[in-house]
Amino acid sequence: MFLRQREPLSFDRSVPGKRGMDLPKLDVPAAKDTRPAHLKRSGFDALPELSEVEVIRHFTRLSKWNYGVDDGMYPLGSCTMKHNPRLNEKVAGLRGFTDSHPMAPDAFVQGNLGMLFTLQEWLKEITGLPGVTLQPSAGAAGELTGVMLIRAYHLSKGAKRRVILIPDSGHGTNPATAAMAGYEVVELPSMPDGTISFDDVTDPVNGKVRKGLKTLVSELGSEIAGAMITNPNTIGVFEYRFKEISDLLHSVDALVYMDGANMNALVGVARPGDFGVDVMHLNLHKTMSTPHGGGGPGAGPVCCAEKLIPFLPVPVILRDTEKVGEGEVPRHTYRMEWNRPQSIGKVHSFYGNFGILVRALTYCLSHGGDGLKTATLRAIVNANYIRTRLKGSYALHIDSPSLHEVVFSDTNQAKHDVHTLDIAKRLIDHGYHPPTIYFPLIVPGALMIEPTESEDKGELDAFCDTMLQIAKEAEENPDLLHQAPVLAPLRRMDETTAARKPILRWTKQL
Numbered sequence: 001m002f003l004r005q006r007e008p009l010s011f012d013r014s015v016p017g018k019r020g021m022d023l024p025k026l027d028v029p030a031a032k033d034t035r036p037a038h039l040k041r042s043g044f045d046a047l048p049e050l051s052e053v054e055v056i057r058h059f060t061r062l063s064k065w066n067y068g069v070d071d072g073m074y075p076l077g078s079c080t081m082k083h084n085p086r087l088n089e090k091v092a093g094l095r096g097f098t099d100s101h102p103m104a105p106d107a108f109v110q111g112n113l114g115m116l117f118t119l120q121e122w123l124k125e126i127t128g129l130p131g132v133t134l135q136p137s138a139g140a141a142g143e144l145t146g147v148m149l150i151r152a153y154h155l156s157k158g159a160k161r162r163v164i165l166i167p168d169s170g171h172g173t174n175p176a177t178a179a180m181a182g183y184e185v186v187e188l189p190s191m192p193d194g195t196i197s198f199d200d201v202t203d204p205v206n207g208k209v210r211k212g213l214k215t216l217v218s219e220l221g222s223e224i225a226g227a228m229i230t231n232p233n234t235i236g237v238f239e240y241r242f243k244e245i246s247d248l249l250h251s252v253d254a255l256v257y258m259d260g261a262n263m264n265a266l267v268g269v270a271r272p273g274d275f276g277v278d279v280m281h282l283n284l285h286k287t288m289s290t291p292h293g294g295g296g297p298g299a300g301p302v303c304c305a306e307k308l309i310p311f312l313p314v315p316v317i318l319r320d321t322e323k324v325g326e327g328e329v330p331r332h333t334y335r336m337e338w339n340r341p342q343s344i345g346k347v348h349s350f351y352g353n354f355g356i357l358v359r360a361l362t363y364c365l366s367h368g369g370d371g372l373k374t375a376t377l378r379a380i381v382n383a384n385y386i387r388t389r390l391k392g393s394y395a396l397h398i399d400s401p402s403l404h405e406v407v408f409s410d411t412n413q414a415k416h417d418v419h420t421l422d423i424a425k426r427l428i429d430h431g432y433h434p435p436t437i438y439f440p441l442i443v444p445g446a447l448m449i450e451p452t453e454s455e456d457k458g459e460l461d462a463f464c465d466t467m468l469q470i471a472k473e474a475e476e477n478p479d480l481l482h483q484a485p486v487l488a489p490l491r492r493m494d495e496t497t498a499a500r501k502p503i504l505r506w507t508k509q510l
């Protein structure tokens with residue numbers, strides 16, 4: 001019933017004078033409004049005036065229209081919408097964590113610093129890299145931090161390099177980050193199997209030649225600051241020649257940044273430090289089951305090789321160990337080290353998003369090393385199960401083995417004038433959040449599905465059955481898909497205007 005109802009804005013329901021509560025009469029003189037004029041809002045008309053029942057029903061209805069990981073499968077590729085274990089929440093809510101002041105001296109917060117240090121040790125072990133900062137508040141913030149480390153490294157050698165190489169299969173944040181850090185982005189072409197091409201590639205459509213990695217490294221040489229490589233890439237494919245790529249870049253002292261947001265496909269199986277990565281980030285909200293949340297609070301810790309450690313943001317969290325007593329029992333103390341002259345500075349206030357970091361460590365400790373590896377393997381098996389069940393009906397534009405996500409193309413359905421957007425909208429009618437669509441750009445009409453390890457076979461089958469039914473509908477009744485969603489409160493919206501010109505604040509003129 002709720003799904004068919006159209007919910008007006010609370011402002012539109014407002015009736016002047018209507019109240020949700022009564023305050024006792026003032027028994028003191030009313031305070032004067034002493035706020036300086038420049039601190040007062042202008043153009044703000046009023047708050048909506050509603051009864052308690054209206055307010056409760058309004059927000060309850062809206063909450064029921066929402067869709068989250070606790071409602072059902074959330075196959076949004078590249079986002080890794082995995083289950084957020086309740087244990088994480090319980091531990092993050094412990095008073096020792098929630099009640100300590102971020103400016104408390106080190107001696108008062110040994111438990112907090114110990115927690116951060118322990119998480120750093122887990123991340124070092126997982127990535128095979130010896131340096132860590134937990135400060136960056138999201139994947140993209142980690143990327144910027146990592147590229148700033150690369151820049152600091154070259155500057156420390158007196159070199160101001162200008163280029164960052166990025167494959168066309170990279171995540172969109174990679175070129176944005178490189179540009180933000182002041183670099184020129186040069187694109188690396190992919191081969192038909194979706195991995196980076198060492199050789200030049202001729203575009204079959206326009207005949208243009210795109211320079212491959214070997215040519216770019218030999219032509220640009222010491223102009224190259226580094227390469228940013230999403231691995232597994234956005235098609236869910238592992239760059240199986242990564243070590244060769246690293247070696248080639250290192251031959252001109254260019255550094256290798258790995259966008260490790262997809263580490264949920266590698267944890268416990270492969271360590272980037274072992275295949276030549278110099279610096280990388282992890283998305284704790286993807287790999288370590290911490291909640292996603294509108295760009296933050298999140299955490300995108302950066303791990304780096306020895307040669308980049310001097311440039312890490314301050315403070316660096318360190319552990320001192322002394323042996324005490326007759327048994328020489330080790331006693332640890334933790335401290336924040338600020339005096340690091342080559343540091344790029346701070347990238348977040350205090351420790352970073354502390355509560356998220358507690359949740360990530362809880363995830364690591366509760367799973368243990370073997371459990372983390374099992375999660376990785378299950379994520380891969382789940383994506384491949386979907387791939388196997390759907391590949392007869394949906395086209396695989398790139399046929400390389402999938403890791404944690406699988407990318408289909410709409411080319412089979414396009415023959416019936418049904419496109420990716422129609423399929424995504426129809427999934428809403430069936431009660432699913434749509435997968436990521438039209439990304440990565442190198443796949444026409446991409447449908448990028450990432451089930452994560454959280455789904456069991458029953459859920460995967462139900463999703464695949466629905467996708468197969470939609471493929472049948474596309475053949476037999478394409479119009480049904482053009483109309484979809486037919487059950488959602490709002491049907492097809494102007495998504496471009498919504499994305500480009502969002503109206504985020506109510507005004508009377510609306």
Ligand SMILES: Cc1ncc(COP(=O)(O)O)c(C=O)c1O
Pocket residue numbers: 078079138139140141171173230259261262283298300
């Ligand atoms: C491969 C990849 N890189 C970078 C990012 C950016 O991370 P964030 O959204 O935390 O900034 C994402 C986000 O999902 C990603 O999938």
